[in-house]
Amino acid sequence: MSNNKFFRICLSLLLVIGVASCSNDDSNNSTGETSSRVSVKLVDAPGDYEAVYVDVEDVLVKYSGNESEVSIGTINAGVYNLLELTGGASVLLVDNEIDAGNISQIRLVLGDQNTIVVDGQTYPLSTPSAQQTGLKVNVNQTLETGVFYEFILDFDVDASVVAQGNGNFSLNPVIRATTAAESGAVTGMVLPAGIQSMVTASNGTTEVSSYTNSEGIFMLSGVPEGSYQLTVEADASLNLPPVVIPNVEVNVGSVTTIETVTMQ
Template sequence: MRKGNTWIQSTLAATCAALLVAACGGGGADSAATGTLRTAMTDAPSCGYDNVFVTVDRIRVNNSATASPDSGGWSELVLDQPRQIDLLDLQNGVIEELGELTLPVGRIQQVRFVLVDNATANPADIDFDPDADPTRAPNHVVFSAGGFEELKTPSGQQSGVKINVGIDVAEGQVADLLIDFDACKSVVEAGNSGNYLLKPVLTAIPRLSSGVRGTVADALLTSGAEVSISLQQDGEVIRSTAPIESADLDENGNFILAQVEPGTYDLVFTAPGFITKVVTDVVVPEGELVNLDPDSTTPVDENEIVLLPATVEGEAVGTVTNTDDVKPATFVEITQTLTEGATVLITSAQLSFETFDSGGVMTGVGDTAGYSFTLPVDAPEVAPYTATGVFNFNADTGVEGEYTVMGVAEPVDLTPVVQTAAASFDPAFVGTVDAPREVITNDFDFSSSPAP
């Protein structure tokens, strides 16, 4: 079970982990003027883990977007002690303050986020998470099914993970910037070796107070199912939770998705074995936390979201091939386009082509990575947003069993390459959630596209 946070304090990104960067300074051109860089973290959680522990050593900043790790012009915020943080504690709006750094007035264009190296770190120097086992590696993942694995950090130690930003340090003013650490995409299984890599996926976003809060029915939580909740636009997840059990919410099943830009979103609820539920056209005003459940304190709650068990499920399976020597980060995603036009993401996973020996040493990079998704064939339940929080859900039978499977290759700093295929289950198919399941197979080949 994951450690619980009170829901009002805590965000999935699904929330992502986020590094808050706040620059303070003046409007003058005097090169001697200084400002302050304030740093913190929050999380866009992971998938299928109880804990994702990372240990932060320092944060480096530079006014040049092209400066190499060894060139001049770097300023560093070095923590008093490398600090171990559980990214899955940083949910429902929680951020981890890391410290402040005095900088000359100017424009920061590059940030490097540096983690300790498991192989060289001295445990005596580390400020361990109070709920972690200090005999384990500073960076490691704990599985919901039991057990743990070291997270190898090939790109996160010496030079740090690079993030291109644009932060103006202006004298006497404060500018905040939040860096999302997407744990879902950052923890990668290394082929079939049983080893796991931490390949940090970081994104710079404004620090915002707007978002959405609501309640999931207790009946779903006590069934043992794990529900994922996300705010989406055109099938792109903007903010989400990791798969949630009751330990991740308070006793009333409350959730919160914070740090969201003002705009209109689809709120999507998914859980294995349950019918997808979508609240469309949720308008989030600037600086406002929209409450979907204003009646959450009453004995009889009409506003909580109740997910119903799926009666029939199918499977989308396949392999992804890339014979190039260097392979970009690759994902497989399943989306569904509703009758009223909105496209929502149902499930996704990052694939790994790397192979390792029993000692964790990389032995090669394979050409194929398999994927498999179990999907509800039942029609999704959809309702437009209402300010009262009482939603009139109806089954969208027009898209029952109809999905799109996407293979997505995302080379660094290049436009992602997307391949799509239909996954349409036979409406006449008869089965149960256990068996038989209809299976649809789609394969993708990204060899030489995009170029490494």
């Protein structure tokens, strides 16, 4: 075995061990074979105020057909000035793996440290509905296994802040949600299933590798769009030649399934 191949196999084993350890520590994480990576960013349309501070505590998702919600994972909680999130600026609230499937809603949970600054004076920003049930944003997005999705939550401050007079302000959130799939994935099966093989997609600038599972199935996740050469390598002790599959096309937001590979 060459030094480069030995290094790649060792690195892949370390990554597998690391992912398994994270899954044991965080019950919100799902297995890589049935999960999608999701990030949620907060941005803002300008408003006619000096500052609008929103206290973000959690981000939850609701799957279609389910009443319960799940947390996307550890959140970058904090108090954010929406008026600073313009001109391309944003804040990354969460980036984690969750179960694939159709999600109908994202809920932004706010704390009670929400304020607004007008003419140099700071006033409480009342958000009674947000504190009780959260800011619900309908998305209706199907998450494909192995694909990375970025959700952008765009606050319209002018439409969201209601001046009630006598220094009283309330937040009636108007949020526009957009979704961008940032990568694709490649999946397939390698036979015989009892042989653990390493599958690598490469195109000269990007290289993504993974091992087959006990059933011979592999999933290369988070693969940037492009054309790749797929190389399947069985355990070196078996002395089997690698199988090379050229021109495997990966598209953003989709999963490319290749024909079953038989090692001989």
